[in-house]
Amino acid sequence: METLLSFILVFGLLVFIHEWGHLYFAKRAGILCREFAIGFGPKIFSFERNETVYTIRMLPLGGYVRMAGEEPETIEIKPGYDIGLVLNEQNKVKEIIINNKSKHPEATVVQVERIDLEHDLVIEAFNELEEKVTFEVDEKAKIIHDEIPTQIAPWNRQFGSKSVGKRALTIFAGPMMNFLLAFVLFSVVALMQGMPVDEARIGTLTEDGVAREAGLLKGDEVQSIDGTPVHTWTEMTSVIQANPNQEIDFVISRDGETQTIAVTPQVRESLEGEPEGVVGIHQPTEFSIVGALQYGVTQTYTVATMIFEVLGLIVTGEFSMDYIAGPIGIYDYTGQAAALGIFVLMNWSAALSVNLGIINLLPIPAMDGGRLVFLGLEALRGKPIDPQKEGMVHFIGFALLFLLVIVVTWNDINRLFM
Structure with a gap:
């Protein structure tokens, strides 16, 4: 139940922020927005406000803003009626x-x-x-x-009546809000939990870690480990990870005095499947509003860079299905993040938000990026693409995306249950 609630909360927040970006800038442009929906399928709940019907639908797999002019009017009145x-x-x-x-x-x-x-x-x-x-x-x-x-929907209230710039901003606003959400979440975590500092200093210690058992304390400044001078957290953890199940001497400074404490790192499996040492310490942190905002920017950029690296592997043919998670995989990872605490869940949500923003900006039909491509072509040509042709391209793109979701979901099932 905790996993389900966490998934609904996280995915609902990401979709809400994305679609709210579309809605806000559409209304700013004077576009009539008929519906703001979270989910697909039958309505569960709805209310109307300021010309827009807000709905929550049964299948929590996305959302949409239905703008006037994007599709033919369902009610037609002809002469003789x-x-x-x-x-x-x-x-x-x-x-x-x-x-x-x-x-x-x-x-x-x-x-x-x-x-x-x-x-x-x-x-x-x-x-x-x-x-x-x-x-x-x-x-x-x-x-x-x-x-x-x-x-x-008079013509001046329809999506197609607005300038290319206003329409492009309305489309781009969804992914933009996902990036902004990621920045806010990362910054809030840094404000509440502190920002990681790359110093050779002991942060908080785990209750059952060997560092606590050996006598290390939060705030100890590490000068060297097993004879190797260390000046940063990165250097310190590299020495620890390189010595699994081997006793190493920490030379520390505590209250102005130098001490030597022997610690034997426990063994765990690294991401590459190799054994590495851990002692049960966390990176030191500091609290700063400006620093937290800077951390929000850098973390958002770092996550985006990692996603582009994975996309690069797909382009170069080094693609593996292990790089992709579908709804079931995201559901499972969200449950794992929730079990580790609110801050881990917030970081996971921020990373997902960056991912959603980037994926939506890819030049794929039926995605925001695909729609931006058609608007770019319209700007170059000086006239819009035939709506029927554009609609057909988006329909094919949507069908292929749906097929990809099925394949990825099957891969998730194999990975988790087989």
């Missing part, structure tokens, strides 16, 4: 009733001759006396179909 019109105080149409007109006795029933809800915002129709009447439509009018209201 009988509709009901409800006017506001300015005698502009505020509601267009498609069916169930008997439930709206205040509506004026007319037969449509011409309707334009994108540019002119007018309805030309015949009333019950067969007189031709023209109605102006309010730009926030709603179409009522099966008693479900849908706000109209």
